[in-house]
Amino acid sequence: MEYAKMNIAELSALLRNREVSAKELAADALQAIAETDGNIGAYLTVAEEEAYRQAAAADEMLANGTAGALTGIPFAMKDNICTKGVRTTCASKMLENWYPVYDACVTERLKAAGAVMLGKTNMDEFAMGSSTENSALQITHNPASAAHVPGGSSGGSAAAVAADECAFAIGSDTGGSIRQPASFCGVVGMKPTYGTVSRYGLVAYASSFDQIGPLTKNVADNAAVLEAISCHDRRDSTSLPQFDTAYSSLIGKDLNGMRIGLPKEYFGEGIHPTVAKLVRDAAQQLEKAGAVLEECTLPAVSYALPAYYVLCCAEASSNLARFDGIRYGYRAQGVEDLDQLYRKTRTEGFGREVRRRILLGNYVLSAGYYDAYYKKAQQARTLLIRAFADLFGKYDMLLTPVAPTPAYKIGEKSSDPMQMALGDICTVPVNLGGLPAISVPCGTAEEDGANLPVGFQLIGPAFSEAKLYQAAYAYESANK
Amino acid sequence: MAKYESVIGLEVHIELRTKTKIFCDCPADHGGDPNTRCCPVCMGMPGTLPVLNKQVVDFAARAGMMLNCEIAHFSKMDRKNYFYPDLPKAYQISQLDHPLCEHGYIDINVNGEEKRIGITRIHIEEDAGKLVHMENGSGADCNRCGVPLIEIVSEPDIRTAAQAKAYLERLRELVRWVGVSDCQMEAGSMRCDVNLSIRPVGDSNLYTRSEIKNLNSLKHICAAIDAEKARQIDETEAGRELVQETRRYDPEKDRTYTMRVKENANDYRYFPDPDLVPIILTDEDHARLRAMIPDLPEERLEKYINEYKLPESTAKTLCDEPKLANVYQAAAEQVQQPKLLANLMLADAAAAEIPAGVWAELTNLCAANKINRSAPAKLLEAYRESGKEIAVLVTELGLEQVQDTGMLNTIADEVLAANPKAVADYKAGKEAAIKALMGQVMKRTKGTANPQEATAVLKEKLAKL
Numbered sequence: 001m002e003y004a005k006m007n008i009a010e011l012s013a014l015l016r017n018r019e020v021s022a023k024e025l026a027a028d029a030l031q032a033i034a035e036t037d038g039n040i041g042a043y044l045t046v047a048e049e050e051a052y053r054q055a056a057a058a059d060e061m062l063a064n065g066t067a068g069a070l071t072g073i074p075f076a077m078k079d080n081i082c083t084k085g086v087r088t089t090c091a092s093k094m095l096e097n098w099y100p101v102y103d104a105c106v107t108e109r110l111k112a113a114g115a116v117m118l119g120k121t122n123m124d125e126f127a128m129g130s131s132t133e134n135s136a137l138q139i140t141h142n143p144a145s146a147a148h149v150p151g152g153s154s155g156g157s158a159a160a161v162a163a164d165e166c167a168f169a170i171g172s173d174t175g176g177s178i179r180q181p182a183s184f185c186g187v188v189g190m191k192p193t194y195g196t197v198s199r200y201g202l203v204a205y206a207s208s209f210d211q212i213g214p215l216t217k218n219v220a221d222n223a224a225v226l227e228a229i230s231c232h233d234r235r236d237s238t239s240l241p242q243f244d245t246a247y248s249s250l251i252g253k254d255l256n257g258m259r260i261g262l263p264k265e266y267f268g269e270g271i272h273p274t275v276a277k278l279v280r281d282a283a284q285q286l287e288k289a290g291a292v293l294e295e296c297t298l299p300a301v302s303y304a305l306p307a308y309y310v311l312c313c314a315e316a317s318s319n320l321a322r323f324d325g326i327r328y329g330y331r332a333q334g335v336e337d338l339d340q341l342y343r344k345t346r347t348e349g350f351g352r353e354v355r356r357r358i359l360l361g362n363y364v365l366s367a368g369y370y371d372a373y374y375k376k377a378q379q380a381r382t383l384l385i386r387a388f389a390d391l392f393g394k395y396d397m398l399l400t401p402v403a404p405t406p407a408y409k410i411g412e413k414s415s416d417p418m419q420m421a422l423g424d425i426c427t428v429p430v431n432l433g434g435l436p437a438i439s440v441p442c443g444t445a446e447e448d449g450a451n452l453p454v455g456f457q458l459i460g461p462a463f464s465e466a467k468l469y470q471a472a473y474a475y476e477s478a479n480k
Numbered sequence: 481m482a483k484y485e486s487v488i489g490l491e492v493h494i495e496l497r498t499k500t501k502i503f504c505d506c507p508a509d510h511g512g513d514p515n516t517r518c519c520p521v522c523m524g525m526p527g528t529l530p531v532l533n534k535q536v537v538d539f540a541a542r543a544g545m546m547l548n549c550e551i552a553h554f555s556k557m558d559r560k561n562y563f564y565p566d567l568p569k570a571y572q573i574s575q576l577d578h579p580l581c582e583h584g585y586i587d588i589n590v591n592g593e594e595k596r597i598g599i600t601r602i603h604i605e606e607d608a609g610k611l612v613h614m615e616n617g618s619g620a621d622c623n624r625c626g627v628p629l630i631e632i633v634s635e636p637d638i639r640t641a642a643q644a645k646a647y648l649e650r651l652r653e654l655v656r657w658v659g660v661s662d663c664q665m666e667a668g669s670m671r672c673d674v675n676l677s678i679r680p681v682g683d684s685n686l687y688t689r690s691e692i693k694n695l696n697s698l699k700h701i702c703a704a705i706d707a708e709k710a711r712q713i714d715e716t717e718a719g720r721e722l723v724q725e726t727r728r729y730d731p732e733k734d735r736t737y738t739m740r741v742k743e744n745a746n747d748y749r750y751f752p753d754p755d756l757v758p759i760i761l762t763d764e765d766h767a768r769l770r771a772m773i774p775d776l777p778e779e780r781l782e783k784y785i786n787e788y789k790l791p792e793s794t795a796k797t798l799c800d801e802p803k804l805a806n807v808y809q810a811a812a813e814q815v816q817q818p819k820l821l822a823n824l825m826l827a828d829a830a831a832a833e834i835p836a837g838v839w840a841e842l843t844n845l846c847a848a849n850k851i852n853r854s855a856p857a858k859l860l861e862a863y864r865e866s867g868k869e870i871a872v873l874v875t876e877l878g879l880e881q882v883q884d885t886g887m888l889n890t891i892a893d894e895v896l897a898a899n900p901k902a903v904a905d906y907k908a909g910k911e912a913a914i915k916a917l918m919g920q921v922m923k924r925t926k927g928t929a930n931p932q933e934a935t936a937v938l939k940e941k942l943a944k945l
């Protein structure tokens with residue numbers, strides 16, 4: 001396990017200098033998983049055979065000079081992203097034994113780059129949740145404290161990176177599902193601009209919000225992974241046709257004159273004092289690094305949470321309708337007619353939170369309620385997008401907490417969906433706006449006798465990833 | 481009976497003949513073993529996404545233009561949610577509030593009476609698969625999933641079965657004519673639902689209607705209309721209130737039966753499909769598509785007879801097959817001799833498969849005596865095999881007409897010398913013997929001699945003998 005703690009840049013240098021082979025790295029990482037993951041529970045599937053196959057391909061690329069930044073680097077994939085021939089469960093009983101017949105665009109991109117997939121990570125069922133406790137298959141523990149949740153829904157991916165069970169991981173973010181677990185586990189997580197990473201092969205939760213992104217040990221690694229997975233894809237109609245993918249291009253450049261806004265709504269009631277303090281400390285560090293910080297206001301953010309829950313549940317109710325027990329996945333036994341087959345399959349196959357969101361979604365789309373809920377929520381979304389656009393006229397980016405609190409205890413909030421939903425207040429507005437945002441570790445809070453990581457969030461206008469990485473890197477290097 | 485009239489609106493589904501399906505690259509045509517013409521996308525596998533086939537939009541807009549519709553500049557796709565085993569995503573991607581085409585009409589003529597039937601809207605959507613029932617259970621065949629459809633909704637302007645029939649016949653003719661579907665009711669590429677209510681003659685209100693679904697022939701549609709009208713009159717006369725419902729028609733018993741009443745109807749929970757972007761048609765798109773709309777079939781027939789001077793039977797043969805007519809029309813605009821063009825095309829069994837430009841070139845070469853009338857058949861055969869340009873093939877096959885008198889003189893001398901019997905016959909007054917000699921000239925020139933020129937040379941030489 002001598003390589004497990006290393007980041008992508010370090011591993012890549014060793015591979016290029018032939019100090020280690022991709023196969024050796026894979027073996028080392030698989031050993032780390034074998035020794036550590038029993039206490040963490042990050043992985044749902046360890047794909048040993050697949051990993052060695054990809055490592056052999058990577059070694060060939062290294063030998064024939066076609067290797068890139070990710071060639072031979074071991075990584076973990078969230079289990080809602082399709083991997084041909086490797087079980088893809090969405091942490092649901094519904095898909096517990098589902099093997100996709102095709103690769104997601106992101107899977108193809110990473111294979112082509114020579115990255116080595118170690119396995120598939122745990123998550124909240126169908127990405128619905130913020131603690132990974134909604135997984136129907138297993139519990140994941142926060143590597144910083146086994147009694148605490150890793151966050152969610154990409155909790156397995158964040159925990160795998162934090163526990164040194166992979167060099168990087170891929171997650172998906174619908175309302176904070178990359179950034180919040182990154183914050184809880186103390187790793188870097190980026191939710192890119194909507195449309196810059198293909199959703200083809202990402203099992204849909206809420207199509208107009210879902211976006212795939214990287215979780216890494218540091219900022220530079222994160223930019224390198226995003227460069228590898230971001231592209232136009234004709235199979236995704238919402239994939240943008242043209243944009244700059246040189247995400248690392250501003251890393252190391254100074255922040256002189258960069259304008260950063262601190263929207264006061266994000267620092268108000270409900271924010272844990274230590275979280276608020278750590279984020280404000282980070283603001284001071286950025287100021288020292290040359291940025292100009294200013295308090296600002298974003299009142300429209302108060303619409304974000306209700307609008308988000310109406311729209312994402314509406315989309316989810318339709319997206320998850322295909323799990324009907326007819327063609328694949330779980331099918332209930334002992335039914336007498338088609339109607340019973342549907343009811344029983346979906347009642348038994350889905351967990352409580354998924355059923356709750358499907359019901360909510362169907363309710364808001366029902367005849368007579370559409371205008372009051374769905375349409376109203378779309379209008380709120382438009383208002384919020386405009387409010388963000390106004391702020392980005394004045395600021396290059398906004399600085400906020402990622403989550404109101406550090407990680408909470410396993411079981412602490414799982415019986416209270418309202419409390420759980422309020423935890424998404426800082427991350428959800430970004431998804432409504434289709435904006436990029438990064439979560440960067442900025443210290444720990446002592447809670448219940450554990451030192452729990454806390455992150456800050458930088459939110460930028462569409463396509464500002466390079467600038468977000470620039471600022472995040474400046475902070476990271478000042479605090480090494 | 482005469483004191484009631486029917487108020488009828490028709491919903492017609494037509495399959496568009498695009499090469500591929502509406503949201504993926506699978507072939508859209510019929511046939512194939514079950515589940516052999518589908519992929520993860522049209523089977524709605526988790527994680528897959530639809531991508532709209534632009535040709536579907538073009539075809540639907542062209543149908544709309546042919547049916548006098550206004551074509552939207554902004555249109556979008558919506559999800560219609562319902563569960564059924566032949567619908568893999570459990571929603572159909574269709575259009576709710578921004579259909580591609582609106583406000584069209586069709587003019588019909590029944591027994592000399594002209595009538596305009598309004599078209600409310602035409603929208604695009606995907607077809608579902610179909611269930612196959614077997615001895616040991618049922619199976620879902622996804623081959624038809626994602627085949628592109630247009631749904632054409634008429635205004636409630638139709639009053640009789642005869643008008644419904646005339647409307648459907650004209651609709652079928654026009655959609656076939658514009659070349660976007662074959663509209664075969666028997667094969668299921670055109671399907672019709674009937675909405676019908678009755679009212680006292682002279683009343684202009686609309687009353688409770690029923691919808692008769694799954695009618696698959698004109699005969700059944702007409703019979704169902706009459707049967708349903710009679711049923712509604714009977715119910716009304718008997719003082720029973722009609723309910724809004726979906727019914728089916730049983731041709732054996734010649735009556736309609738309840739399928740489901742409105743209270744049990746689905747709430748489809750329509751909403752805009754977040755996986756697809758709006759359909760934007762610019763003014764340039766409109767102009768491009770407008771340029772592809774042919775004249776009406778009857779206008780074309782008249783033009784061919786009066787302007788191109790084609791015999792009526794030839795003109796009708798051309799206009800009978802929309803694809804052939806379109807190729808002919810495009811070629812005719814590039815030639816001086818449309819009649820020669822028609823003759824060449826009708827001599828070929830698969831003329832519609834050859835591009836108009838090729839037909840125009842062949843016609844112009846014949847007309848200018850660059851090739852003989854026997855040459856096009858050879859050239860077409862070679863063209864179908866090689867796809868090479870006609871000009872290249874003329875040279876390669878040596879089909880250029882020989883007009884060189886010097887060369888014809890030499891060949892004529894050889895032919896006369898080699899055929900003393902024919903020469904003697906001709907001299908003896910048998911003028912037909914010159915045909916045998918011409919045959920020999922053609923044989924020696926491989927059919928490329930200019931016939932007039934060669935006959936003249938032979939006659940001149942024979943006269944001197």
